[in-house]
Amino acid sequence: MQLKQSQKQQVKLRLGLSGASGFGKTYSALLLAYGMTQDWSKIAVIDTENSSSSLYSDLGNYNVLDLQAPYSPERYIQAIELCEKSNISVVIIDSASHEWSGTGGCLQIHEQLGGRFQDWANVSPRHQAFINKILQSNCHIITTTRRKIDYSLDIGLNGRTQVVKHGTKEITRDGFEYELTINFELMNENHLVKASKDRTGLFMNKPEFKITPETGRLILEWCNSGIKSDNSSAIRDTPIEIPQQSQQFEATEEEVYNAIQDSNSIAELLALYKQFPQYHISLKPDFEARKTILIHIINPNNQFSRNGHQK
Template identity: 65%
Template sequence: MQLKQSKRENVKLRLGISGPSGFGKTYSALQLAYGLTGDWTKIGVIDTENSSVSLYSHLGTFNVLDLYHPYSPERYIEAIGVCEEAGMEVVIIDSITHEWNGTGGCLQIHEQLGGRFQDWAKVTPRHQSFIDKILSSKCHIITTTRRKVDYSLDMGGNGRAKVVKHGTKEITREGFEYELTVNFELVNDQHLAKVSKDRTGLFNGKPEFVINSATGKKLLQWCRIEPLPSKSINTRIKECLSVSELMGLYKQHPNYQKSHQAQFNQRKSELEQLSNPNNFSQNGTSVNQ
């Protein structure tokens, strides 16, 4: 065993894109992947969507692995391994929904075992192996997931049962989102996206946007930036000699933008005061005296 300093540049991203059919999950994933690599030949797509990815072959010469049923966890694991051995930098799994709810997927495996609660003891470890493969991969992983409208049957004030709509829900095992670095949810057929999970701090509180290659570049830059100790960020702020230098530091470290907003604003005011000609002295006498 050996301790070593952590480096964010060694982090491999685990990104999710979810949405109903026709909202642009595959296209968004390809744009994101290209931003991460800048090289289409380093992108591998595990396609379970009946070759829908071929619609975007005009974008570049990315690689496709067609995965047909049965969609067992083991076949997904094998497919990811093939992409790794081929030297892919980014692997797009389009989509992971089939591993859970497709022919030969976990729900069908559970049903074939008898559909009893205790039968999950045999299914869950197989599904977890699939999740573990995603988390341990040496590649950046982008998953796409189908969404469906989620309903529940609730009791109304009059004592009668009523159907209540709860928005949309990802078609995969609950909790997968918590394994991701960022989870993007496509909200309409214009490809507009919002984030439901963001460990990077790059997208929290931001308005809806269209995922493109610049989004991937932004995430890649985040991977390569060394996080600063909290005590040193204050020193770096004070050492800035111009507003432009201060803004560069602010943009370079998004994780400190909220926690050190007051320090950034104070230093900006100080620098603006220093650069204001009205505050300069004339013939040794300050104009403010």
């Protein structure tokens, strides 16, 4: 434990785009991604919207992974991992709402377990593993979420219950936007956006505007400003070799963490757990999250396609 002077470090973007159907979430996300990469082949869309991302195939030769139901957190995680292994620079999750409210998503999982409050103890860690994957990925990640009208039942001055409209609300778990670097809300069919959260300071309290590739370029400049971190929580490009049993106490917590992420079977994960008892407490959530991922394997038939056309 030590104090050190604060320094801005280079970061990977975690950006959210929310809006009603037809407001341009996918289109805006693609323009942002291209502005960051200047290379369509470095962009991948994890598409849960019936290949709607392929409607914009005239823009460029980006990659598409059509993710079908069930939309469990583990299937999203596996899709992100496939993008990482394919050297994708910007991943667009279109949309993240299905992980929460779609077929096989968290709400349905909770209902199938019985729908009791205590059943969230089995669902919340799975959702958190999905959030952690977004935060720890070595790709820039853009998520889109749907919005719905938010209502509540309130007691009026006359003592009667009345329905009160509170604007719109993102279809995902409360608090999702607090994990993001920037959160844009699309306001209308003209693709105008405003920032509801902005850690960059580039867009907050600014007039509504349309997203263009220039927007992505500005954001990338902000992400790349500062020093390069040597202690990144993102998964490394190459696997980490764990020392043999005789050297087990020389492995750092970061090395064991990365080995957990690289485990490809329950047996391999269990061997790591037994080999490093000193990290049972600090890395328990990571062991459990990886175990859950390995149990709920993504459909092996899912592969990248170019703008919705199967390879």
